[in-house]
Amino acid sequence: MQSISQLQQLINQAISEKQFNENPTELYEPINYLMLLGGKRLRPVLLLMATDLFGGSVLKALDPAVGIELFHNFTLMHDDIMDKAPLRRGKASVHARWNENIAILSGDVMFVEAYTQMIKVDDAILREVLDIFSMTASGVCQGQQIDMNFEHADGVTIPEYIEMIRLKTAMLLGGSLRIGALIGGANAGQAKYLYSFGENLGIAFQLQDDILDVYGDPDKFGKQVGGDILSNKKTFLHIKANEIAEGLDEEELNFWRNPESGSGTEKVEAITAIYNRLGVRQLAEEEMNSYAEKALFALEQIDADAEKKQALRRFAEELLVREN
């Protein structure tokens, strides 16, 4: 069995070999640019691990794995326009480096390429893979829209938040694993268990992200610590604190969330202090752990090589104790 870093290397090599040299270059250069900015290649790694888990050939799964990464990066290209994000992985985002029109259209053609790579599977599973991929793609779009709606919504609840991150983040991890499992020869039932592993892992992963934003080590966390607090982003911590804060805590929270109140370090420290008093970090960790347990429970149901299952388990655990 290959290690995670060997799988990442395989994927990176496949991505470099799939450089798009077609015309017009305005459409294809941004695809190459974004795909080569790197990243953990989490989704294609999961796809390949799933194929391997059921004894399938990792090399045979490489095109669909690149397809998943193309899809993920297509969503980033369009999300960055919508979020007006100037940076992606520390470099200029596509719409910032070129322009919005190019980021729209290059993203569209990238989406076609994602389908083109994704369908490089055997005829016997083609339709099922397509159904999963399309369902996942719709889910990611729905999650992004709900996330944007939250910006202007009052009273977002924890179940609504969990549903949003399930759609926006978790379905794609689950979908990657489910497609990989089918390529590896798993039956539909086993593939669904692996989907459930990925979906629950994805929710736990996003909750971890919410926690790291506030409590991450500033030296190791890639983004600005407290960024979610500064932008009043409705994370688990934000929503939970809203739910349970009373009296002075509630007043102080409302004060700091008013854009006219102070910002910067002062705001981050004040809100973090409230979070500490309310114990929302612990509540978030409990929620995260409950999803991690659901993920591992689903993994246990799968009838496959114990060592390979163990590797997936370790990978999941490492993802959830990361510091960046």
Added chain:
Amino acid sequence: MQSISQLQQLINQAISEKQFNENPTELYEPINYLMLLGGKRLRPVLLLMATDLFGGSVLKALDPAVGIELFHNFTLMHDDIMDKAPLRRGKASVHARWNENIAILSGDVMFVEAYTQMIKVDDAILREVLDIFSMTASGVCQGQQIDMNFEHADGVTIPEYIEMIRLKTAMLLGGSLRIGALIGGANAGQAKYLYSFGENLGIAFQLQDDILDVYGDPDKFGKQVGGDILSNKKTFLHIKANEIAEGLDEEELNFWRNPESGSGTEKVEAITAIYNRLGVRQLAEEEMNSYAEKALFALEQIDADAEKKQALRRFAEELLVREN
């Protein structure tokens, strides 16, 4: 055999039945809105006619036909953002009625829906249909980018222009027919002839559009007559006039194309007078007729019911003598 208007009715009915009621409504309302703005349903009609030509069931082809129309409208939704077009079929475009972010993301999910309807074909032709659809989709994106590049390009040639409209407009007509043919049971060779019919018809159709913009009957032409002239759009007439104008005509063309020179009726009349002196209308009609002939030649190569071929021929001819 069903008449064109019967086919249009079938398609309109299928579209109304496929109203999207999913959440979040921000993503699905714009799809319903745009799909119900109407239009000639040219692409799905061609798809159904192609299925019928080879003796297939039009009802069985209805989902992919709706898929083609979804795809076409997805490209309109994104193109309208890029072109900053406030109107579509006389109503507010999606980005104008909602906002750009919604038009981007609703378009993305519409594209997924297009794939979802498109793959409702028999297993035996699924992969081929997908390949044609994806190739067509990439072509349309490429054509749109090249068209945008033309805005700032000097010295665009007629072959470059024809290639642009082939990608942006004609491939989708060809692709619709080719997919319809496969659904109807045509072999790959016959389906390709029908593709060629559609592609050449599409080029002729676009050239006709260029001519109508200048010489159309203002009472019948849906858009403002002379709109292409006012925006200095690089149409066949524009490029051809550039190529052949000499002396005073050339000077006058350059004068009017300077944004600081007059605009409005004066500009349209002056440039039309130059076009008349140069005879570019006739040259455009000759070019259009040569593509129409290629289209009809390809149609003749097809071994199918003579009456149904005749119906396609008539449909093509009517498209090319339209006044709007």
